[in-house]
Amino acid sequence: MIRLLRILGQIALGRFAQIGRASIMWGSALNSLPKTSDARLFIDQIYVIGVKSLILIVMSAFSIGAVLALQFYTQLVRFGAEEAVGVGVAMVLLRELGPVVTALLFAGRAGSAITAEIGLMNATDQLSSMEMMGVDPLKRIVAPRLWAGFFCLPMLAIIFSAVGIWSSGLVGVDWLGIESVGFWAGMLDTVELWEDIGKGIVKTLVFALIVTWIAVFQGYDSEPTSEGISSATTRTVIFSSVAVLTLDFFLTLVMYGDF
Amino acid sequence: MSIRTTEIIVGAFVLACGLALAFLAVRVSGVDLEGNRDAIMLSARFDEVGGLSSRAKVSMAGVTIGRVIDIDIDTEFGEAIVTMAIDGRLSKLSLDTGARILTEGVLGGKYVGLIPGADEEYLVSGDVIVDTQGAILLENLIGEFVTGAGSK
Numbered sequence: 001m002i003r004l005l006r007i008l009g010q011i012a013l014g015r016f017a018q019i020g021r022a023s024i025m026w027g028s029a030l031n032s033l034p035k036t037s038d039a040r041l042f043i044d045q046i047y048v049i050g051v052k053s054l055i056l057i058v059m060s061a062f063s064i065g066a067v068l069a070l071q072f073y074t075q076l077v078r079f080g081a082e083e084a085v086g087v088g089v090a091m092v093l094l095r096e097l098g099p100v101v102t103a104l105l106f107a108g109r110a111g112s113a114i115t116a117e118i119g120l121m122n123a124t125d126q127l128s129s130m131e132m133m134g135v136d137p138l139k140r141i142v143a144p145r146l147w148a149g150f151f152c153l154p155m156l157a158i159i160f161s162a163v164g165i166w167s168s169g170l171v172g173v174d175w176l177g178i179e180s181v182g183f184w185a186g187m188l189d190t191v192e193l194w195e196d197i198g199k200g201i202v203k204t205l206v207f208a209l210i211v212t213w214i215a216v217f218q219g220y221d222s223e224p225t226s227e228g229i230s231s232a233t234t235r236t237v238i239f240s241s242v243a244v245l246t247l248d249f250f251l252t253l254v255m256y257g258d259f
Numbered sequence: 260m261s262i263r264t265t266e267i268i269v270g271a272f273v274l275a276c277g278l279a280l281a282f283l284a285v286r287v288s289g290v291d292l293e294g295n296r297d298a299i300m301l302s303a304r305f306d307e308v309g310g311l312s313s314r315a316k317v318s319m320a321g322v323t324i325g326r327v328i329d330i331d332i333d334t335e336f337g338e339a340i341v342t343m344a345i346d347g348r349l350s351k352l353s354l355d356t357g358a359r360i361l362t363e364g365v366l367g368g369k370y371v372g373l374i375p376g377a378d379e380e381y382l383v384s385g386d387v388i389v390d391t392q393g394a395i396l397l398e399n400l401i402g403e404f405v406t407g408a409g410s411k
Contacts, residue, residue, distance in 0.1 A: 040262070047265045051272045090287055155276035162279035165287060184286065189323070191288040195314075 022217045029143040029216075041144040049110045049145070050152030056109050057102060057156045058163050064101065065164030068092060069171040073178070082172075083182035087190045089168040094191065094200045095256070098161035100248050103207035106153050107240035111215035114145050115236040118219025119229035127220075142216055149212025150205070157204040161197075199255045206247060211240045298325070298344040299384045303358045308339040309369065309394030311360055316370040317343045324349055327371060339393075343371060354378040357390035369394060 072085040118141060121127050127137040165187075172178045191197070215236045222232035308330060317325035325345035333340055345352070355376030360369055374390075382388075 043266060043269050046269045046272070051268055054272065054275075094283070094287075155273070158276055158283065159279045162282045165283075187287050192314075193284060193288045197283050197288055 018221065021221060022213065025138065025142060025217060025220060026146070026213055029138050029146050038139070038144065041140070042147055045144045045148030046152055049114070049148045050155060053106060053109045053152070053156060054159070056105055057160050060101065060105055061160040061163035062167040064097060065089060065093065065167035066171045068097075068164070069168035069176070073172060073176050082176070082178050083186050085168070085172045085178055086183040086187045089172075090165050090187045090191050091196065093161045093164045093168075094196045096248070096252070098157050098164065099200050099203040099207060100244060102157040102160045102204065103153060103211055103244040104241055106149075106156060106208075107211050107215070107237055107244070110149065110152070111211050111236045111240050112233045114149070114212070114215040115219040115222070115233045116229060118142070118145075118216060119222040119232050122220065122222055123224035123226070123229060125224075142220060145216050146212050149215070150208045153208035153211065154201055154204040158201070161200065202255070203248065203251050206251060207244050210243050210247065214239045214243065298347050299349070299352070299382065300328070300342060300344055301382060301384075301386055301388055302340055302342045303371075303388035303391050304333070304336075304338045304340055305358075305360060305391050305393040306338055307393035307396065308341060308360060309396050311341065311369040311371070311394065315368060317345060317373065318370060319373040319375065324373070341371065350381060352376075352382045354380040354382055354386075355390060356382060356388060357392070358388045359392040360394040362394075 068089045069085055072088045073082055076082050076084050076088070118127075121137075121141065127141065130137045130140060169183065173180045173183050218232040218236045218239070219229075222228045311327065311330060313327050313330055315327045316323045317327060325343050327341055328344050329342040331340045331342070332338075341358075352373070353376040355378040357374035357376065359372045359374065361372045362369055373388075376390075
């Protein structure tokens with residue numbers, strides 16, 4: 001019994017220590033940027049994290065927008081309300097799917113890459129040799145990735161929503177023959193700048209923070225073995241996905257919930 | 260890859276994001292009334308708002324000219340106070356403009372319809388619309404019909 005308690009206590013303390021390390025890492029990394037001398041590192045990371053995810057984001061957005069338009073259409077055409085496809089797709093993309101799907105794809109595409117990269121640096125003692133040379137790895141490696149991730153995910157989500165809505169227009173108006181004016185005017189009438197677009201961006205900012213934080217920390221804190229890196233990468237994807245989906249519920253509750 | 264190329268590509272990426280945001284703002288959300296600082300704020304007292312929600316449309320002659328901002332209750336008179344933001348460009352709404360609560364189609368949402376008046380003075384921000392007609396509740400009508408039919 002006592003031994004069981006002791007083991008549980010140890011596990012709990014280990015978790016606390018992990019959260020503590022993550023917070024310290026975050027705090028000191030956020031402290032160290034943005035400085036003009038580090039802009040180079042930051043731009044490089046935006047290229048690696050953001051630009052290289054762009055193709056994946058655009059392709060997913062295109063097919064998701066098209067599928068949403070098809071599904072909404074088949075249901076709404078029975079009531080003669082097929083013009084509402086535009087509003088439906090825009091609302092769903094801007095409020096929920098845009099932020100969430102982008103964050104999930106981002107965790108899989110960029111998050112895992114960050115973890116693996118930093119994990120390997122850790123395993124091959126690159127981080128400690130940097131420290132030895134008087135270069136702070138938090139500033140040099142961690143901070144640019146955190147900041148780049150924080151900026152890239154919202155930008156990708158905006159592109160995702162725009163491409164999704166555009167592709168739904170392509171399918172809805174040009175292929176299914178929904179009347180173009182009704183399709184776009186319904187959107188203009190219902191979608192609001194802050195209520196729908198603004199709050200969606202707030203969501204992505206939160207997701208960006210969480211996903212990049214998890215990715216960087218898992219790499220930074222991984223065991224310096226090949227199994228360690230592989231499990232850290234897996235954990236990044238799992239933790240980020242669960243965190244994004246859970247947080248999405250609470251963010252929706254807080255921002256749109258009427259209670 | 261050279262430093263210059265990376266910079267150009269990242270610049271293009273940021274630009275693409277800006278364009279996407281502009282597309283969403285202009286093409287999807289439209290120019291927003293709430294962002295319009297010179298919106299005319301009017302309020303009106305209704306005996307019954309029956310399902311009107313904030314952010315509902317305010318229209319005149321079928322054209323949307325504003326939004327409902329807030330719905331409050333005055334317990335002293337048992338009336339609802341509806342606050343509306345009207346497009347600031349419409350500065351010439353006459354003082355005796357009326358307001359009704361209407362329903363969009365049979366099953367649509369409630370909205371406020373303004374009825375043009377004839378007064379030569381104009382409403383300014385903060386004014387109260389006096390001539391109002393509250394929502395007509397379908398269930399009340401049915402009730403009246405049933406009891407009316409029974410008494411004959």
